[in-house]
Amino acid sequence: MSEHWWRDAVIYQVYPRSFADADGDGMGDLEGIRSRIPYLAALGVDAIWLSPFYASPQRDAGYDVADYRAIDPRFGDLGDFDRMLADAHAAGIRLIVDLVPNHTSSDHEWFQAALAAAPGSPERERYHFRDVTDPEVPPNNWQSIFGGPAWTKTDDGAQWYLHLFDSSQPDLNWDNPEVHEEFKSVLRFWLDRGVDGFRIDVAHGMVKAPGLPDTGGDGTIEMIGTTQAPFFDQDGVHDIYRTWRPIIEEYEGDRIFVAEAWTDSAERRSLYLRPDELHQAFNFDLVLAPFRAVDFRKAIDSEIANNAGVGAPCTWVLSNHDVQRHVTRYGGGERGLARAKAATQLLLSLPGVVYVYQGEELGLDEVLDLPAEVRQDPSFHRTGGEQIGRDGCRVPLPWAKEGVSLGFGPAGEPWLPQPAAWSDLSVEAEDGVPGSTLEFYRQAIATRKGHKATGLTWLADPGEDAFAFDNGALVAVVNFGDEPVPVAGYGTEVLLASADLADGHLPGGAAVWFAK
The missing domain is CATH 2.60.40 (Immunoglobulin-like)
Structure with a gap:
């Protein structure tokens, strides 16, 4: 493993629920991931980014964390994690884990203590609580990213609490020193276990503008967008990262921070990449760009120019667990797949880091016709189906051409149903087949290694x-x-x-x- 591997790596995102199910309960797990590490090694990736696996009620697929130091039993335990990490390292693959510092689950012991404590108590100061003056009017006009107001009243009706996402995900108060110390401890817990870095969820959140002022308009702000807001991309987030960078640098092995930071410009995004802050920040411009040369070229030029100014690598991505798969964005069918492969080949020839979302190497499309009764994304339910949500890009992977879960698990239905047509897009159907999308990805990544x-x-x-x-x-x-x-x-x-x-x-x- 070479020094500064993170400047030109190919990093593969594993969404644990949907990657591989070892115990047959219909949901992916850490042992399933461990069993497929030879597959990832053959693909040629340098690292895995692992989406949340922490103890959680799973109201938002693990991004509602109840305990940052424990594995959710659905996925396994710390022993399973250690074995998976050891196998990844033995295969020459690093492991980056997700960190969710903007909010906790409402099941977290801190929030439960806050609800049990009185208004104005130290327990409530860890979150954003505000007194109710008018029972019909929240403290400000902020809207949840998942739809509806960003405020919910406590059961006694005396106070509101802030949640930029689901009501089960209360926002932490980063003006509180206790919050800072807790996350420094969490960083050390996982670094001591040997992880190679952290992807920071909602890295542009955490800090809120003083006084929590109203936003313009009706208070609705898109998470997947480019609008600065009183709760997004506030300058204070940079002070947090300046305290985190010395911690990660205490550890050997060239470990990294990666920011999920939606900003209104490449210039604002590059601020997260200054030498005393984070190592990478996702460039989502190509996720948002139409499949046109002028749009891609503009995004590429902007990213390269701004990152050069802070000495950081460019970070390229086309799909992840929050956005529609790019085969579908580019038109679907053979045309969408052809464009998706071309776009991937483009990314792999650009200077910097490339992220691959699980299943894109198989040519998977977005599952658009999931029945309402199986959908789990809180944005779907909070908006009464007005927002279709993100379940369509989270459907479990097909590993085999046949079987009740197409090889995802040894038995039982997967937690989301797979299209029958995915039989032809399974690993078994594509492995070793000239011209398949899987073999194209393998060849593209291998060729890149010799032509960086x-x-x-x-x-x-x-x-x-x-x-x-x-x-x-x-x-x-x-x-x-x-x-x-x-x-x-x-x-x-x-x-x-x-x-x-x-x-x-x-x-x-x-x-x-x-x-x-």
Whole structure:
């Protein structure tokens, strides 16, 4: 494992509920993940980002943490975690775990103590409680990201408490020194166990503007958006990270922090990456961008320029557990899959870090037709189905062509139903099959390892909706349009193409790498 591995790594997001189920209860677990580490090693990834596995009532799929130092029994125990981590390290794969510092579960012992204590007590000072003056009017106009007011009254009706997400996820008060000390302790607990870093959930949250002022309009702010708010991207969050950075640097092994920070510009995002703060911050611009050359190029240029100013690597991503899978975003079917492969090949040729969301290497699409009765996302239920929620990108992976859960587990129905068509997109169906999406990903990641970008120089465009660049190790051409574009002038030796070239032309929705 080389120094500063995190500057050009390929990192694979594992969503524990949906990756692999070892005990047959229909939900993924740590032993299931451990059993599939050889698969991840064969894919060629450098690290795993593991979504929450902590003790939780699971009202928001584990992002409602009841105990930051315990494993939820649905996933296993600390012994299972240690064995999984050891196997990952033995395979040369690092492990980054999720940290959720903006809020706890309402089941957390702190919040239960707060509810049992009186208004104004030290227990309530760990959260945001406000007195009720008008029983119909919350303290401000903030709306929950999941729909509805961001305030709920205590059972006695005397106070409101703040929750930017579900009412079962009360926001912590980061003006309280006790909160700071608790999370420093949590960091050390997992670093002592050997984790290689933390992905920080809602890293742009935590700090609220003094006085909790109203937002503009009706108080509704999108989490997956670019609006600064009195509760998002406040400058005070940077003071927190400056106290965390010395802690992680005490530990050997080049461990890292990764920010989930939705900001209104690449400039604001780069502030999280100053040398005394965090190592990486997800660039979501390509998640939001339409599949067009002009939009991708603008996002790429902005990310490279702003991150260079703080000496941080660029961090590229197309899908995760919160957004619609990009095969579907790009139109679905064969066209959406072709575009998705081209976009992935593009990312793997850019300077910086690439994140892969579980199942995208199989070409999985968004499951759009889940019945209402199986949906679990709180945003679906809080809005009466107006927001469809995120369950469609969280459906358990298909490992086998047949079986009640397509190999996800040894028995029983999975916690969300899988489409029958996923049989043809299973690992078993694609493993070793030339031209499959899985083999394309394996080849692309392997090729990248021998041709890592050292920079980016734009070359003459081959077409109106296509672009080409030299990354210092290879020449990449990406065609975002529908018509073929000529690429004969960019190289003669094809290292990898997401679609076959014909008469020196690259098809629409495709990418190619040429040797220099």
